[in-house]
Amino acid sequence: MMLISLYMIFGYSLAQTNERFVTRQDIDKQLEEARALSINDPKRSIELSENIYRLSKGINYGAGILESTTILMTQYYDGGNFKKVIDLSKEEEELAITMKDNETLSHTYMLRGLSYTELGFNDESLKEFKKSLNIAEKITTGNPRNYQKALVYNGLARYYAHINAPVDSVIYYQRKSLEMASQMDDNKEYIRKKYHTLALAYINLGKSSNVTARFKDAESYFSKALEICRNKNYQIKKGLEITVLNEFAWLYHDQKKYDKAILYARQAEELEKGSSTPYIRRDIYEVFFKSYVEQGNKEASKKYMDLYTKLNDSLVNAEKKTINIPVKYIAEKQEKTYRSNVQTILLISTAFVILFLISGLLYMKRNKRRSREKYEAIIHTLKEQKEKDEPIEAPIDKPLGITDDTVNTILLKLRKFESSQKFLRKDMNLTYLANSLNTNTRYLSEIIKQDKGKNFSNYINGLRIQYIVEMLYNVPQYREYKISYLAEVSGFASREVFAVTFKKETGFTPSYFINKLRSGQD
Numbered sequence: 001m002m003l004i005s006l007y008m009i010f011g012y013s014l015a016q017t018n019e020r021f022v023t024r025q026d027i028d029k030q031l032e033e034a035r036a037l038s039i040n041d042p043k044r045s046i047e048l049s050e051n052i053y054r055l056s057k058g059i060n061y062g063a064g065i066l067e068s069t070t071i072l073m074t075q076y077y078d079g080g081n082f083k084k085v086i087d088l089s090k091e092e093e094e095l096a097i098t099m100k101d102n103e104t105l106s107h108t109y110m111l112r113g114l115s116y117t118e119l120g121f122n123d124e125s126l127k128e129f130k131k132s133l134n135i136a137e138k139i140t141t142g143n144p145r146n147y148q149k150a151l152v153y154n155g156l157a158r159y160y161a162h163i164n165a166p167v168d169s170v171i172y173y174q175r176k177s178l179e180m181a182s183q184m185d186d187n188k189e190y191i192r193k194k195y196h197t198l199a200l201a202y203i204n205l206g207k208s209s210n211v212t213a214r215f216k217d218a219e220s221y222f223s224k225a226l227e228i229c230r231n232k233n234y235q236i237k238k239g240l241e242i243t244v245l246n247e248f249a250w251l252y253h254d255q256k257k258y259d260k261a262i263l264y265a266r267q268a269e270e271l272e273k274g275s276s277t278p279y280i281r282r283d284i285y286e287v288f289f290k291s292y293v294e295q296g297n298k299e300a301s302k303k304y305m306d307l308y309t310k311l312n313d314s315l316v317n318a319e320k321k322t323i324n325i326p327v328k329y330i331a332e333k334q335e336k337t338y339r340s341n342v343q344t345i346l347l348i349s350t351a352f353v354i355l356f357l358i359s360g361l362l363y364m365k366r367n368k369r370r371s372r373e374k375y376e377a378i379i380h381t382l383k384e385q386k387e388k389d390e391p392i393e394a395p396i397d398k399p400l401g402i403t404d405d406t407v408n409t410i411l412l413k414l415r416k417f418e419s420s421q422k423f424l425r426k427d428m429n430l431t432y433l434a435n436s437l438n439t440n441t442r443y444l445s446e447i448i449k450q451d452k453g454k455n456f457s458n459y460i461n462g463l464r465i466q467y468i469v470e471m472l473y474n475v476p477q478y479r480e481y482k483i484s485y486l487a488e489v490s491g492f493a494s495r496e497v498f499a500v501t502f503k504k505e506t507g508f509t510p511s512y513f514i515n516k517l518r519s520g521q522d
Helices: 002-020 024-040 042-058 062-078 082-098 102-119 122-136 142-162 167-182 191-211 215-229 238-254 258-272 278-295 298-322 324-387 404-420 430-436 441-452 456-474 476-480 483-489 495-506 510-518
Strands: none
Touching: 024 042, 024 062, 042 062, 062 082, 062 102, 082 102, 102 122, 102 142, 122 142, 142 167, 142 191, 167 191, 167 430, 191 215, 191 238, 215 238, 238 258, 238 278, 258 278, 278 298, 298 483, 404 441, 430 441, 441 456, 456 476, 456 483, 456 495, 456 510, 476 510, 483 495, 483 510, 495 510
16 A cells, blocks of 8 residues: 555656656647647647646746647537637637737637627627637738638628528628638648638538528539538638538538438538537437428437537537626626626616515516416417318508519518428528529518518517417427427527527516416416
8 A cells, every 4th residue: 555655646746757857849839739730630730739838837837727628629619529629718818918929819710709799698709709800810821810810700700690680691601711822822831711711601601502592602612612511722621611511401402302312411420420510410310300201201210310419519518607607707897897886786786686575576477467468369369270270361561662573472472481391491591592493682671670660680589489389288298398499490590598488478488478388378
């Protein structure tokens, strides 16, 4: 026992001594290895980068801390661990500012912005992208500046797509990203970064082309991206090739070419086995089961539906845990800004709480009665629809400058659109729908406004809520799903937006409606 103890003490002392003799040159060599591993072995890259970070902290090597953290943030973002990205970004930001490293600082803001976008913190993500772009403009050398600007423009394109902005806005930033990447030269240090960014730009332009039904353009963009990914000279991460194959699968699915969709999905699935990209894997499972459903292959569609549901539940649960970190981080920033006013805020808050409690008791009874009345009205409507499934035509005033024939044609197409459930697509926007109906956005917007009494966004959200209300009423299994899953299947970007819209459309929360249905009060 004593010998074992002495061995452990000696081993620990030796490790400490070895760490003290680690030089900056040793760390730089390990960083090169970590960068190389990041292409095809992200797990090992993360392990090595964590060790490099620890060693760099031990000898107070700022450049080693920054670079190892950048590798970690990038790997965690690619793997869908947005919580970890935001967690690491705080120290990275502070050190980059201290060391006046604008390239790293811009990259940190950009990664944090992307993570906020994925988590649905849209206001925060836009602030981060603006900060990143502002810092990128201060980078003096060409390749680093163009690379960072290309990445930020790509992030802004993702942001505008995420908030369902017009497709033109999304495409503008995708083209700006392509333009910046094209301006980079092919020197050894930046060749991989250049072509990775070019492939990313081509993928995004292909997705936008698919959304606007320009299928030939989409195919061309995806082919360019795939060619870059498969060129060994560029050493592109495997995850990007998986993404291209997945997008090809969706492109052919949307054209009802289900054999080709399954072919590309199978290639993506095979390549993904050696990777760790759960969000792309979920997309692959979805295109599989939807394509097999259309082909009538029940066994295969059930297999991939089960895989999709299991993985989606796992990701949704992980996102619930993830949400605490950005909320905490945002709260900390706000606390620094308003700390001097805390006492005043507390006094005002206390007064409001007392008033709220007094008025709340009175309000709760009235609100409960109103919710019950609205619930009964919706159930009554749903029962009537079951008995008599005929569309109710509302009178419409002819919009100015649009002929009767045009109005009637667009209204007929809208009825078909409403029954097709295409409104469940997350990328649904005014430009996409106008193109698919062979009309222009002005006519479509005006007719929706006149016929529905809503703007386009409220019209689409109303259809989505109507869909999920009917599914909850008609399919009891849906009442067992989580709210986040219901938001996902009905086309909403986040659980929060879904809950707010549900309350706005029905007058009560999704939980209230589900609980009433479960209790058998229908």
